Amino acid sequence: MSDKFKLKAELMNAEDFARTIHRLAHELVERNRGVKNLGIVGIRTRGAFIAQRLRSNILEIEGVEVPLGILDATLYRDDFRRKLKQPVVRVTDIPFDIDEMNLIVVDDVLFTGRTVRAALDELMDFGRPAQIQLAIFIDRGHRELPIAPDFVGRHVPTSIGEEVQVRMKEYDGEDKVLLVERVEN
Amino acid sequence: MSIYTLCGGHIIDPQTDTDIIADIQIEEGVITKIGGKLSGGEVIDLKGKVIIPGLFDMHVHLREPGREDTETVFSGCQAAAAGGFTGVACMPNTQPAIDTASVVKFILDSAKNLPVDVHPIAAITTGRKGERLSEMGELLSSGAVGFSDDGSPLMNTDLMRRALEYASDFNAVIIQHSEDPYLFKGCMHEGIVSTKLGLPGIPSLCEELMVERDVRLVEYTGGRLHTAHVSSKGTVEIIRNAKRKGLNVTAEVTPHHLFLTDNSVMGYNSNFKMNPPLRTEEDRQALIEGFLDGAIDCIATDHAPHAFEDKETDFGSAPFGVIGLETALGLILNEFVLKNKMNWADMIDRMSVKPRAILNLPEMKIAEGERANLTIIDPEVEWEVNPAEFKSKSRNTPFTGMHLKGRAYGIFNKGQFVINT
């Protein structure tokens, strides 16, 4: 069942990866004029690790630990019953009250926008944040919903058959961004 | 005058030591000549077919009178003919029960012009209630051939004793549906499978205790006992021992008990629900052994038609019973005769000779001057059990989809030819 991929290009190596995170962290702090009322929520799976890294970068920059939550948007997705097997549901863990918070939602790749839509809906069920901003590591285009990121690590123009793979130490054993192509098997 | 010439069939009849390929000429329903190169009348080519004395099923339920929606004397006889049986004995658990001469006559009349002989078995007790003996003498003289309360056991030990004694005046057989009703609280064999399915079980003991009791009664009183549908290893042993002692005890086994076990119930398909229930592989092997070595006298199908809507429910609520007339011969041929586990002579003994003998019916021999009562077998044809093609009005078979080799090509009886198309 597993799809096969053909590597087309390495978009980022480990150093590029770190630099981009670092820049994003600076932009977050800059545009929010500090970290007051700021909370970060990462979308599982890799969005959560990006969020963690942003938080440690912000800690270095500002000396403040911003609250971090992890969100699994599976239950709010709209592709229910389009798949043979239901996707795995993992726990959402937002250990702080999001009311009146200034939330940064973080994901690794922005594509159709449907995952972000689901994440926003889910967040609304947790409370009423003052503001929500979207931070994306790679924006590969092809939006299907009117969703635009506030912070972007890198824009990568892609074709539909291609896929951007963000690989992270915490999960994949390495920091790397690859452009791959799906191969029929 | 009707004349038939059956050409080139392989004639087997252990009763007359016949085992030849020859022609048979039949005039007015009587075999007039057996030999080479006969001709005349309607000539039927039976090359490659086997001709044996007509098969007899001594345990069927024709459901008439009472449940004509599930089977009638007519449809049951069509099913019997299609299955290669020239005669059946029908059980008295009809509505009303076969416990008076008028019901016996009704059934005989219904079957009068049919190519299958129908012999009613009358109830031992009035209404099969286990309370008062039926009028056995009159029932026998009106055409009944034996007695049974089948469907229910005769629990009352004294009444059973008297039934055996009284029937022995006529040398008639008492056919017991062996079951201790106090132990009969389930819907399948009590074993590992029933435990897994959470279904209440019927222990083998339920049958064995009753057979044991009845054998003791025969030993004490004389009389003739026939044990219907033996299902357990223990029962085979009891019957074997009784025979060793020279007691007048006979027994039958159904094809489903020879072929299936309680494992089939996994899945809760009510077409595997019958009484006695399918038991374990160990029991099945003991039944096969008894069937092969003669401890068990004959095959009887316990053909028990039930309406689709009655069977189409959860296992516990469904009625007990499966049909068997149209599958029995195929199963036995495929598994035993054609695989040389049983020879033709023994097969004819178990399916034609013994059942008639138990019911005091005349022998059916293939010989000049005898009534032509024949089953014609095509031993080569391969077929799949498909209930939609059954002549029976009911479809409740556990053998759907089974691939078999060998089946009835047709029967000849009462001057009529029935050929399966």
Added chain:
Amino acid sequence: MSFDFYRRHLLGMEGMSKGEILHILETARSFREVIMRPIRIVPTLRGYSVVNMFFEPSTRTRVSFELAEKRLSCESVNFSSGGSSVSKGESLLDTVQTIEAMQVDAVVIRHSAQGAPHFLAERIRSSVINAGDGYHEHPTQALLDMFTLWDKIGGLSGLKVAIVGDIAHSRVALSDIHSLKTLGAEVMLCGPKSLMPFKVESLGVKITSNLEEALEFCDVVYMLRIQLERQAGERFPSIREYRQRYCLTMERIKKFKKDDFIVMHPGPMNRGVEISAEVADSRYSLILNQVTSGVAIRMAVIYLISGGKDRGKF
């Protein structure tokens, strides 16, 4: 950790793999988080319709399923046929046809007949979830029991569990035995011999009729409800004598000085019959955890069987 889960019916625990069970438990953990949220409802199964068909009265299980369905945003309706004069068989067949016509996605069925859910599953296109069939199985109860234990102590491998009571007339016992064995626990059944299923040791369990022997053996004791209205006089002499032999009291527990001892019960309890009130409310008791787990497990089960349209048969 994730496993393949392609079932479209949940009929029983027999034959379910360890991977499948753990996958359900993992999923239930996520759903338990959902039901602890300020808004305990997720839009996941909008437009998915479920019928709860209860041919036997059961308030707890039905409420648990209803809550689970509502919290998944399912459209759910209840059907109950308590006291129907129609015979069991007829109403079941009618039910099949009625359900077909209503175009539902899943049927939750509680029925007094063993195999009733299996009967339905073979005849309708909807998914079938067994909410208890006669004395056969009650898979969601077993799953919530496993979840409760797994959540409390982690892995079940090597755990010793005693199930006490009327094993022969318990769908919970059979489902729990299958589940516990699959997850590597050791199981001892305890109760009067006359309430033991035939050759139940073939399922790989130990048997005793002595409660103290069971308590000495186990880390977890699972007390079954004794049906007051049934069996007394036939399969065992009286409730009075049953209580004397099998009632789980503090006195009996303390004899074995097990600090981490766990007491479970599928409910509803007969306090003072199979379990004393004191034990039921004690620190040993996980009985209320079981109830909470029930909703999460049922959400997980409904979610997992609700896969795509091109589902295989099982």
